[in-house]
Every structure is written in C-alpha cells, then in structure tokens.
Amino acid sequence: MSANSPAAVVVLAAGGGTRMKSNSLPKVLHEVCGRSLVGHAVAAAEELTPEQLVVVVGHMREKVEAHLAAHYPGARAVVQAEQKGTGHAVRTALEVLAADGVELDGTVIITTGDAPLLTGATLAVLAEAHAGQGNGVTVLTAVVPDPFGYGRILRDGADGAVSAIVEEKDASDAQREIAEINSGVFAFDAKLLAEALARVTTDNVQGEEYLTDTLEILRTAGHRVGAVVAADYRDILGINDRVQLAQARRLLNDRLLERAMRAGVTVVDPATTWFDVQVSYEPDAVVLPNTQLHGLTHLGEGCEVGPNSTLTDTRVGAGARVSNTTADRAEVGELATAGPYAYLRPGAKLARKAKAGTYVEIKNSELGEGAKVPHLSYIGDATIGEGTNIGAASVTVNYDGVNKHRTVIGAHCRTGSDNMFIAPVTVGDGAYTAAGSVITSDVAPGALGVARAQQRNIPGWVERKRPGTASAQAAAAAAEAAGEA
Numbered sequence: 001m002s003a004n005s006p007a008a009v010v011v012l013a014a015g016g017g018t019r020m021k022s023n024s025l026p027k028v029l030h031e032v033c034g035r036s037l038v039g040h041a042v043a044a045a046e047e048l049t050p051e052q053l054v055v056v057v058g059h060m061r062e063k064v065e066a067h068l069a070a071h072y073p074g075a076r077a078v079v080q081a082e083q084k085g086t087g088h089a090v091r092t093a094l095e096v097l098a099a100d101g102v103e104l105d106g107t108v109i110i111t112t113g114d115a116p117l118l119t120g121a122t123l124a125v126l127a128e129a130h131a132g133q134g135n136g137v138t139v140l141t142a143v144v145p146d147p148f149g150y151g152r153i154l155r156d157g158a159d160g161a162v163s164a165i166v167e168e169k170d171a172s173d174a175q176r177e178i179a180e181i182n183s184g185v186f187a188f189d190a191k192l193l194a195e196a197l198a199r200v201t202t203d204n205v206q207g208e209e210y211l212t213d214t215l216e217i218l219r220t221a222g223h224r225v226g227a228v229v230a231a232d233y234r235d236i237l238g239i240n241d242r243v244q245l246a247q248a249r250r251l252l253n254d255r256l257l258e259r260a261m262r263a264g265v266t267v268v269d270p271a272t273t274w275f276d277v278q279v280s281y282e283p284d285a286v287v288l289p290n291t292q293l294h295g296l297t298h299l300g301e302g303c304e305v306g307p308n309s310t311l312t313d314t315r316v317g318a319g320a321r322v323s324n325t326t327a328d329r330a331e332v333g334e335l336a337t338a339g340p341y342a343y344l345r346p347g348a349k350l351a352r353k354a355k356a357g358t359y360v361e362i363k364n365s366e367l368g369e370g371a372k373v374p375h376l377s378y379i380g381d382a383t384i385g386e387g388t389n390i391g392a393a394s395v396t397v398n399y400d401g402v403n404k405h406r407t408v409i410g411a412h413c414r415t416g417s418d419n420m421f422i423a424p425v426t427v428g429d430g431a432y433t434a435a436g437s438v439i440t441s442d443v444a445p446g447a448l449g450v451a452r453a454q455q456r457n458i459p460g461w462v463e464r465k466r467p468g469t470a471s472a473q474a475a476a477a478a479a480e481a482a483g484e485a
Contacts, residue, residue, distance in 0.1 A: 007106035013113025014058025034276025040116035047120025085208025104190035130187035136223025150181035183236035385411030
C-alpha cells in the first residue's frame with residue numbers, strides 16, 4: 001500500500017444483466033480473455049493497492065461471492081439485497097464498512113464490474129487528477145465516435161469543471177452533438193461522498209438512488225466537479241450483451257497480442273491468435289496461426305507453438321516445438337517436440353529433447369530426456385526413462401476398472417510396435433520388448449520381453465469357409481498362378 005493509495009475502491013457488480021440472456025450465469029461472471037468481467041474490475045483496482053476493496057453483489061450473489069472468494073480473496077463482497085440504484089449500492093458498501101469500524105479518509109474510487117478494458121493505469125490517472133485538482137468528485141469521461149445513448153458531459157467555460165451530466169433522453173439537439181460521455185467511474189472525497197449520499201432522493205421515474213445525483217449535490221454545495229478524459233475511449237466500454245462481450249474480447253486480445261509482439265514475440269496471424277491475460281512469454285517465441293493460449297501458459301525463449309494448437313496452463317521450454325497440439329496443465333521441456341496431432345493431458349511432462357509425436361496421447365506421465373513416443377500411442381500414468389523409444393501403437397494399460405496403476409520403462413529401452421504394458425509393470429534399463437507383445441510381467445534390465453502366441457497358418461481356410469467371396473476368388477487365382485509357375 002503506497003502513500004497515494006485510495007482509501008477504498010468500490011466495484012458495482014449487483015446488476016442482473018438481463019440482456020445477456022443467461023439463466024445460469026450472472027453478467028459479471030462472463031469471461032473475457034481468461035478472466036471474469038468482475039475479475040477484470042478487481043484486478044484493475046488491485047493495481048492501486050487500496051486500503052479497502054469492496055465488490056457490491058446482488059443478482060446471483062452466491063455465485064459471485066464464491067468466485068471472489070476463490071480467485072480474489074482480497075476483495076470483500078457486500079450484498080445489496082435489493083437493487084435500488086447505484087447510489088444505494090455505494091451507500092450500502094459504506095455503511096457495511098462503517099459498521100465494522102472502518103473510517104474512510106481520502107479518495108474513494110467507484111467503478112463498475114462490467115468494463116473489462118478499464119485498466120489500473122487509467123484509474124491511477126483518475127485518482128491522481130482528483131487529488132491534484134482538489135475536486136469534491138472527479139468523473140472519468142471519454143470522447144467517443146458515437147455518443148448515442150450515453151450521458152453527455154457539460155463543462156463550464158471558465159475552468160473546464162463539469163456543470164452537469166445530461167442523459168440522452170433529456171439532452172437538447174446541441175447537447176447531443178457533444179462527444180464527451182460519462183463512464184460511470186468516479187473519484188470522490190470519502191467524507192463528501194458520505195454526506196452527498198445521505199441527501200440523495202428517489203424522486204425519479206425508477207424510484208432509485210442515483211449516484212450521479214451526488215455531483216449536483218456537491219456542486220451546489222460549492223465543491224468542484226472535475227473530469228478526466230480517458231486516453232483510450234475504449235477503456236470505459238461496458239458489457240450489456242453477448243455482442244459487446246465478443247467485441248470487448250477482440251479489443252482486449254488485440255492489446256494482449258500487441259504487448260507480446262512489442263516484447264519480442266512473433267505472432268504470425270493476430271486475427272486467428274488468442275491470448276488470455278495471464279499468458280507469459282520470453283523473447284523470440286513464435287506463435288503460428290489458429291493458436292489459443294489460455295490460463296498461465298508460458299512460452300520459453302525461441303519456442304514455436306502452432307499452428308492449430310490450444311494450450312491451457314502449459315509451460316513450453318526454450319526452443320521447443322508444439323504443432324497441432326492440445327495441451328492442458330502440461331510441460332514441454334527445452335528443445336522437446338509435441339505433435340502434430342498430440343494430446344497432452346494434465347501431468348504430462350516432456351523433458352529436454354523428448355518427443356510426443358503424431359496421434360500420441362500422454363497423461364500424468366514423464367518422458368525423460370531424449371525419450372520418444374513417435375506415433376499412435378497412449379501413455380498414461382507412466383515414467384519413461386531417458387533415451388527410450390516407444391514403438392508405434394503402444395498402450396500403457398493403466399486402469400483396472402477401480403484403480404490406476406503405473407508403468408515404468410527404464411532408460412535407453414526399445415519397445416516394439418503394438419505393445420500393451422499391463423500396469424503395474426516395470427521394464428528395466430536397456431531392455432527390449434518384441435513387437436506385438438502384451439507385457440504383464442517385469443522385464444529385467446537388458447532382457448528381451450516376448451509375450452505373443454506362436455503363429456499358425458491353416459491352408460485353404462478361406463476357400464472352404466468363405467466360398468464365392470472376392471477373397472476366395474483371389475486366393476484361387478493366386479494358387480492357379482503359382483501352379484502355372
């Protein structure tokens with residue numbers, strides 16, 4: 001907490017969001033780039049290190065409270081049991097804090113839980129301007145290309161102070177030409193805010209307490225109402241429906257990709273590449289088209305991911321290559337390769353120079369340095385030693401219907417194609433297993449494991465058992481040709 005930290009940030013997140021048309025999810029829990037709408041608001045607020053961080057909840061509050069407790073324990077949820085307006089929501093938050101003996105002294109920032117593009121940097125500029133100008137309240141505004149539907153900011157000619165906020169329906173033709181709009185985000189002096197809220201009435205069509213009424217109350221009392229214009233008007237854009245949700249996702253994704261590219265990441269096709277906000281990276285990483293990086297995914301220096309890959313909470317080491325791969329909570333080590341068409345499930349760990357090749361699925365298993373599973377195999381609950389090669393079409397049979405069991409294959413082993421390893425089983429260092437074997441017992445180091453039946457051919461079976469078929473005709477023709485030869 002710094003000396004310039006606000007006394008409190010109050011996030012308004014109690015609304016129903018009916019235009020989202022969702023029966024199971026409140027508006028503020030819809031996600032944009034890996035974080036809920038309210039999560040974006042809280043993350044921006046946390047950058048200011050406020051003394052108090054309060055989220056006012058209402059609609060489906062149990063879900064919102066659980067989400068905050070799980071992901072943002074530093075934010076305190078305050079319930080607005082009845083949604084009686086933005087002023088009532090803020091007053092409820094202040095009353096709860098006061099009941100707990102919290103006396104706010106300083107700046108209080110009021111923000112909304114549905115503006116995912118609003119940054120901590122923009123809030124910091126608002127707080128700094130509020131303190132520097134000595135305002136009773138400071139409004140965050142934006143100059144937008146199309147102000148239709150928004151409250152217009154009217155300013156005094158002398159010092160640029162805000163004289164009023166006029167809603168669209170109440171504005172004159174001249175006022176509708178104004179492009180500066182109200183964002184719904186404010187910085188207040190804490191004591192003045194409490195005094196003004198006590199004077200807000202419900203004398204309006206909706207019968208609600210409007211937070212914006214406090215501006216006129218403070219102005220009439222002789223306090224200056226200031227305004228700060230957001231450097232990027234898109235910072236203030238709120239989400240009311242799923243169209244706007246998609247638009248915000250695209251805007252935020254563009255920001256994330258630009259940040260990555262300016263940090264030294266090559267993004268070949270930004271139009272088909274998606275990052276979550278917590279994705280991290282090192283210089284010279286390359287991201288190929290149609291790739292999605294989610295959660296805490298990290299790209300090491302000089303690695304290449306894509307095309308057509310989806311990675312979630314996955315670490316990719318320096319110089320690794322991941323192509324046409326789905327990975328979830330996996331690790332791809334330095335200079336390792338995955339894909340094309342690999343599936344790395346939780347707990348999959350590829351050490352340095354290891355390989356999970358084409359149509360390979362790996363779950364809860366470690367591949368040692370230089371170990372290879374080149375193609376058409378399932379490796380689950382296994383440990384594969386360094387330098388070992390797993391033959392094509394191999395499966396570690398790890399589940400007996402009740403419990404999972406582990407397969408251990410040592411270092412520098414060579415397992416044949418079409419092997420089944422019936423866990424729990426161990427193949428020692430340097431051992432081989434024959435193609436087509438079902439390995440049910442341990443194989444000693446350096447031994448050859450063979451577990452398959454002796455082949456037996458039955459002459460003439462097809463012509464006797466499948467007469468008249470194309471196979472029988474082909475067999476007869478081959479026999480006749482052999483006889484002529």
